[in-house]
Amino acid sequence: KTIPQMLFTCVIQVMGVGVFGYILSNVAGLLARRDAAREHHMDNLDKIETFMQMHQTPPDLRASIRGYYHYMWNSKRGYQDRALLEGLPGKIQSELFLHINRSIIDRVPFFKGADLDMLSELMSELQLRVYVPGEKVFRAGDSGDALYFIHSGVVDVLTKTGDSIANLTNGAFFGEMALVSDSPRTATVQARTYCDLYFLPRESFKRVTKAYPSFLEHIEDTMSKRRAS
Ligand code: CMP
Numbered sequence: 689k690t691i692p693q694m695l696f697t698c699v700i701q702v703m704g705v706g707v708f709g710y711i712l713s714n715v716a717g718l719l720a721r722r723d724a725a726r727e728h729h730m731d732n733l734d735k736i737e738t739f740m741q742m743h744q745t746p747p748d749l750r751a752s753i754r755g756y757y758h759y760m761w762n763s764k765r766g767y768q769d770r771a772l773l774e775g776l777p778g779k780i781q782s783e784l785f786l787h788i789n790r791s792i793i794d795r796v797p798f799f800k801g802a803d804l805d806m807l808s809e810l811m812s813e814l815q816l817r818v819y820v821p822g823e824k825v826f827r828a829g830d831s832g833d834a835l836y837f838i839h840s841g842v843v844d845v846l847t848k849t850g851d852s853i854a855n856l857t858n859g860a861f862f863g864e865m866a867l868v869s870d871s872p873r874t875a876t877v878q879a880r881t882y883c884d885l886y887f888l889p890r891e892s893f894k895r896v897t898k899a900y901p902s903f904l905e906h907i908e909d910t911m912s913k914r915r916a917s
Contacts, residue, residue: 729761756820759882763840785811792839792886795859798906806900813892819843819879825863830873832866834887835907841883846876854917855880864907865914867893 720727736757740750773781786793789811793799799807814837819825825836828848838860845853845862853875856862866873867890888896897904 729757733757752820756818760818763882763884782808782812785814789814789886792837795839796837796861797859798903803900803902806896806903809896809899810888810892810903813896814886814888817885817887819883819885821879821881823879825877825879825883825885826873828873828876830866832863832871832873832890834863834889835861835867835893836863836877837861837886837888839884839886841885842880843883843885844878844880846878848876850876854914861907861910864911868904868908868911 736753739745740753745753773784776784786808792814793807793811799810816839819841825843826833828846838856838858840858842855842857843862844855847853862877863873865871897907
């Protein structure tokens with residue numbers, strides 16, 4: 689009823705609005721950050737949709753692009769930011785890579801029960817690449833840049849003229865011949881389905897096989913069986 693009482697009420701109301709606004713913005717922030725991966729994915733989708741509109745991309749190409757993003761999200765492969773991990777100490781990094789790549793370790797028979805030091809070194813060098821159906825991983829005659837492990841999907845091994853030699857799936861590796869014998873690729877490899885492939889660059893392959901001869905022996909063993917078939 690008095691002027692001081694009114695002033696007091698005004699101050700309390702202003703403070704109340706401030707506190708309410710502060711809490712509300714924090715809750716909204718928390719909700720937005722709860723799923724950073726989804727946000728990243730949705731952001732990418734928005735950008736790519738705008739890009740496709742601006743460039744009047746044909747409908748079937750749009751469908752392939754959306755299919756790819758859909759696959760990446762569903763297979764939880766949409767958020768692969770290695771740069772985020774580069775600041776971590778080496779020991780934590782190698783434990784983390786062992787953890788992240790545990791599903792490829794489970795799938796490749798040779799990795800099960802393999803030397804832990806060798807696995808740690810291999811896992812920190814492996815890099816994931818996704819191939820869409822029909823995409824060529826490499827062509828016969830190309831130079832050997834890497835060894836590939838199939839995490840999921842099916843690839844066809846083809847002659848230069850396109851005849852099928854073999855098909856390989858989860859847990860298999862390919863691309864060893866060019867690396868072991870320092871020669872061009874003996875065949876073309878093409879993805880039949882969406883494929884998650886882990887590739888081990890040539891220099892890493894040379895380093896790991898030098899340090900762990902059992903790895904090279906296993907690779908050579910498979911290579912001779914393939915050559916004999
Ligand atoms: P590279 O020659 O580097 O590239 C083609 C790859 O196809 C080859 O290594 C092998 O990994 C793979 N390859 C070749 N022949 C066969 C086969 N008979 N069975 C399975 N894979 C093969």
